[in-house]
Amino acid sequence: MPPRRSRQPEPGPARTTGAAAPTWAGAAADPTPAEPHPPSVPAVPALRARERPAAFRRLWRFYLPLAASDLLMAASEMAVNAGIARLAAPDLSLAAYGAVIATCLLIESPVIMLLHAGNALATHPQALRRLQQFTLLLAGALTALHGALAFTGLFDLYFRRTLGLDPALLAMVRPAFAVMLPWTAAIAWRRLHQGLLIRHGHTAVASRGTVIRLGTLATVMAVTGGALNLPGAVAGCAGLAAAVTAECAYVYGYARRWMNRSGWTRPVEATPQPAGREGRAGAGSPSAPARPVPAPGTAGPPAPAHAATLSWRALLGFYIPLALTSITTFAARPVLTALLARAADATLALAAWPVVWSTVLVFMLPMRTVEQVTIAHGDRDGGPSDPVRGFALRVGLGGAAAMALLAATPAAGPYLTVMVGVGGAVAAAAKAGLLAMIPVPVVVALASCEAGRLVRARRTLFIHAAAVANVAVLAGTALLVRTLAPASPGTRIAATALIAAYLAEWGVLARGARRAAQAPAGPEGSPSQDGGAQAMGAPGT
Known part of the structure; x- marks a missing residue:
C-alpha cells in the first residue's frame, strides 16, 4: 500500500504549533488565537509581495464591522442635530444643545473606559462583580455631580460665568441639561457589559444596541418636539437620555441571559467551553457559552479558567490612568x-x-x-x-x-x-x-x-x-x-x-x-x- 501523502497547505501565512509558533506580546504560543481578534498577520521584517493582498483582506x-458600528454611533449625533434644526427656535436650540452635550460628555468621560475594563478584566464572575460594584460607585458619584450642576447654584457658576453663555441660551440650557440626568449612569452600565460581551465573542450586540438607540431617539424626539412642541434642545436631550437608557436595557438584558446560561450568576468561577460547542451556539446568540478569551493586552491564548481575585487595588491601578486620559480628551x-x-x-x-x-x-x-x-x-x-x-x-x-x-x-x-x-x-x-x-x-x-x-x-x-x-x-x-x-x-x-x-x-x-x-x-x-x-x-x- 503506497504511503499516504500529506495534504499541502493553502498559500498564505503559515500557522505553526509548539514552541516555534508566532506569539503576541506577553502571550504564550498558540496556533489558534481566540476571537474576537482574528488570526494576526505575522510580525516579520517584510511581507512578500504575494502575501500583501491577503494581509490587506x-x-x-x-x-469593517467595527467601522460600521462607529458610523451608526456618529449617525445618532447627526440625527439629533437634524431633528433640532426642524423644531422650534432651531438656531438657539442648536447653540444650547452644543453647550449641554459638551458638558455631559465631560461629566461622562470617566466611565468611557469601562468598555476597556469589562473587556480586559471580566475574566471570571468575581471580577465582574467587582467591576459592577465599581461602576455603581463611579456612576452614582458622577450622576450626583450632574444633579448638583443642574439644580443648584453651580449651574450659574459654570454655564454663565465659566462658559460665558448669554441669558437667552441659559434659559434653554437649564431644562435640556436637567433631562440628561440619566445619561452617565446608563452609559456606564451599558459599556461595562458591552466589554464583557465583546471579550466573550458577542460583538454583534454593539451594533444592535446602536440601532435600538437610534430608533428610540427618533421616537422620543418626534413626540416631545412634534406633539408636545418642546424647544428643540430639550426635545433632543430628552431623546438622547431615553435612547441611551433603552440601549443600556437591551445590552444588560442580553448580558444577563448570557451569564445565566454560562453559569456566571452562580457563586463559582466560569470555565471556558470548548470551541466546538461555541461554534454550534454562535457568537451572536445569548445561549452561546463563554468562549476562550485573549489575555489582556494580547490577541493570543485564553486566560486561565480560575483567574486570581480582582482586588480594588488592582482595579484602580488599571482604571485610573485610563480615566485620566479620557477626561483630558473630553x-x-x-x-x-x-x-x-x-x-x-x-x-x-x-x-x-x-x-x-x-x-x-x-x-x-x-x-x-x-x-x-x-x-x-x-x-x-x-x-x-x-x-x-x-x-x-x-x-x-x-x-x-x-x-x-x-x-x-x-x-x-x-x-x-x-x-x-x-x-x-x-x-x-x-x-x-x-x-x-x-x-x-x-x-x-x-x-x-x-x-x-x-x-x-x-x-x-x-x-x-x-x-x-x-x-x-x-x-x-x-x-x-x-x-x-x-x-x-x-x-x-x-x-x-x-x-x-x-x-x-x-x-x-x-x-x-x-x-x-x-x-x-x-x-x-x-x-x-x-x-x-x-x-x-x-x-x-
Whole structure:
C-alpha cells in the first residue's frame, strides 16, 4: 500500500504549533488565537509581495464591522442635530444643545473606559462583580455631580460665568441639561457589559444596541418636539437620555441571559467551553457559552479558567490612568464651547458648530478604529513593510477624500439645507468649518495607528501625554488665532485649532511609537499598561 501523502497547505501565512509558533506580546504560543481578534498577520521584517493582498483582506475583514458600528454611533449625533434644526427656535436650540452635550460628555468621560475594563478584566464572575460594584460607585458619584450642576447654584457658576453663555441660551440650557440626568449612569452600565460581551465573542450586540438607540431617539424626539412642541434642545436631550437608557436595557438584558446560561450568576468561577460547542451556539446568540478569551493586552491564548481575585487595588491601578486620559480628551469640547461663546459671531458659531462636529464624526470615528486593527495585527517595529501602516494611510486618505466630496462640492448645499435642515448664515458657517476640517480623517487614522502600536508595546504613558498635548495645543491655537484675527468666524477658529491639536497628538504618539520600537516591551500582564488593548468598541458614548 503506497504511503499516504500529506495534504499541502493553502498559500498564505503559515500557522505553526509548539514552541516555534508566532506569539503576541506577553502571550504564550498558540496556533489558534481566540476571537474576537482574528488570526494576526505575522510580525516579520517584510511581507512578500504575494502575501500583501491577503494581509490587506484580513485587515479589511477585521476593520469593517467595527467601522460600521462607529458610523451608526456618529449617525445618532447627526440625527439629533437634524431633528433640532426642524423644531422650534432651531438656531438657539442648536447653540444650547452644543453647550449641554459638551458638558455631559465631560461629566461622562470617566466611565468611557469601562468598555476597556469589562473587556480586559471580566475574566471570571468575581471580577465582574467587582467591576459592577465599581461602576455603581463611579456612576452614582458622577450622576450626583450632574444633579448638583443642574439644580443648584453651580449651574450659574459654570454655564454663565465659566462658559460665558448669554441669558437667552441659559434659559434653554437649564431644562435640556436637567433631562440628561440619566445619561452617565446608563452609559456606564451599558459599556461595562458591552466589554464583557465583546471579550466573550458577542460583538454583534454593539451594533444592535446602536440601532435600538437610534430608533428610540427618533421616537422620543418626534413626540416631545412634534406633539408636545418642546424647544428643540430639550426635545433632543430628552431623546438622547431615553435612547441611551433603552440601549443600556437591551445590552444588560442580553448580558444577563448570557451569564445565566454560562453559569456566571452562580457563586463559582466560569470555565471556558470548548470551541466546538461555541461554534454550534454562535457568537451572536445569548445561549452561546463563554468562549476562550485573549489575555489582556494580547490577541493570543485564553486566560486561565480560575483567574486570581480582582482586588480594588488592582482595579484602580488599571482604571485610573485610563480615566485620566479620557477626561483630558473630553475636556476639549467645553474648551471649544467657551472659545466659540467668545467669538465675534458667538451665537452663529455655537449654532453651526454642532452641525460641523457631528458631520466630522461620521468620517473621523471609523479612523479611530484603526487603533484596534493595529493592536491585533500590527508589527511592533512598525517598519515601512508593516501592512497596518499602509492600511491606516489608505483608510485615512479615503476618509479625507469622502469628506472633501461632501464639503468641497455642490453636494454641501443640499446636505446642509435638506438633510441637516439648516440654512442661511448657519449653513454658510457650517460649510466653512467643514472645508477647514477635511484633513482631519487622515491625521486621526495615522495617529490611531501609532496609538495602537504603543498599546502593543505597553507604553501607554505616551497616549496620555498625547491627549494632554491635544488639549493644550487646541486652547493655545484658538486663543492665538482669535487674538491675531478677532473677526474670524468662530467655526473657522475652532477647525484650525482642532487640526493643530490632532497634529500635535499624532506627533507625540509617533515619537512614542519610535521609542517603543527600540526598547523591550513592558512587563507581562501589567494591567495598568495595556488598558486599551482590548477596546473593541468605538471611542465615544
